[in-house]
């Protein structure tokens with residue numbers, strides 16, 4: 001099934017055609033590890049996981065690379081302010097290295113709790129300083145840089161395609177309409193590739209470079225590391241929408257500036273999670289972590305379910321009521337899966353009939369159509385309620401859908417199987433007890449079964465058991 005995706009570069013839905021048949025190289029901008037990820041950030045990682053799982057279900061082998069930013073990300077994306085890591089380390093009384101280790105661990109734990117597939121390659125910015133320096137040198141050779149006040153800048157006037165994806169207005173770029181903060185810049189949109197010690201006194205992470213001891217600009221790491229691990233021509237690059245005008249615009253300038261060729265075929269951006277109608281952001285101080293949700297009694301998968309209910313390109317308003325709704329729906333879903341697993345005995349295992357196949361097709365078609373989740377969810381529920389489709393067929397199709405949804409439904413069904421075999425073992429040992437005329441033991445087992453809602457009837461042909469039906 002051809003997957004169609006909305007490409008921010010060109011603003012159009014396009015059929016996904018890989019560079020190499022059957023393979024996908026996918027780069028997703030990772031966290032800046034100066035604090036916990038908030039659930040807004042996690043929405044973006046959930047959308048990227050949905051994309052990856054959709055491609056994998058479609059048969060692609062996906063190499064997914066994610067960076068961990070532990071240097072150079074300033075409090076303002078466009079070179080102003082202080083390094084986020086340095087600021088947070090000072091406030092928390094930790095070294096920047098301990099801070100990075102602590103929040104990196106917390107981040108990947110969050111991904112695991114949300115059932116997000118771990119990236120194939122995770123790369124830390126501080127482990128790739130030589131690659132970044134080499135990239136700056138390459139840009140310098142191509143005449144795209146200048147040095148001023150000890151820093152190395154990218155000169156956007158030498159890169160005519162600057163701002164292509166973000167549709168930045170060329171007039172505005174040339175007139176320099178933005179408020180200027182760095183007098184060294186020739187153009188307000190020029191950005192730092194390499195900072196030297198002149199910028200911050202307290203900068204603890206410093207490396208030698210041809211331009212003096214210093215540290216890289218934030219945008220540089222993603223260009224350098226993605227090209228190292230995925231090559232100079234990449235299928236997919238993702239992030240949140242806030243990255244379109246600055247971070248990804250600058251990444252394109254660096255990578256295409258260095259190679260002189262087209263870099264990324266499909267750019268995908270996830271919309272914001274909102275809190276009280278505003279973007280959830282760490283800088284505003286009002287943000288929720290996954291642990292805060294867990295403390296309030298939610299399962300991380302309730303949040304996953306909540307995010308799956310919206311399309312990745314629409315803003316999503318969060319509220320306790322909405323999360324409660326997601327939790328109730330997910331529990332209902334699990335209950336239904338449990339019941340299907342009970343009803344679907346392997347003996348009636350037949351291949352999927354046309355009715356079940358139609359649900360299956362509609363679900364995966366919705367996903368292939370730019371990850372159309374709301375519709376896919378509606379198809380999932382319609383299938384669960386389709387009594388005309390045999391339970392085993394329904395279960396089989398739902399479990400296949402869950403390869404993409406990632407709600408752990410196979411475990412829910414398997415637990416039911418385990419339960420089933422446990423109960424069968426009890427029924428069997430009761431029969432043995434009866435055969436050995438051990439009535440006391442047989443009665444004790446009957447009591448145990450009754451506690452679990454199973455009634456046993458003794459017939460001349462042996463015992464028959466049934467379950468009290470729940471709604």
Ligand code: AMP
Pocket residue numbers: 029030031032039040041042043044239240241242243270271272273274279280281
């Ligand atoms: P950061 O750790 O700040 O670099 O952000 C990590 C990812 O989360 C980036 O891809 C951002 O674009 C994304 N992001 C930031 N705020 C939000 C939000 N409120 N909703 C969804 N994604 C966000």
Ligand code: ZN
Pocket residue numbers: 028029030222247251
């Ligand atoms: Zn990036």
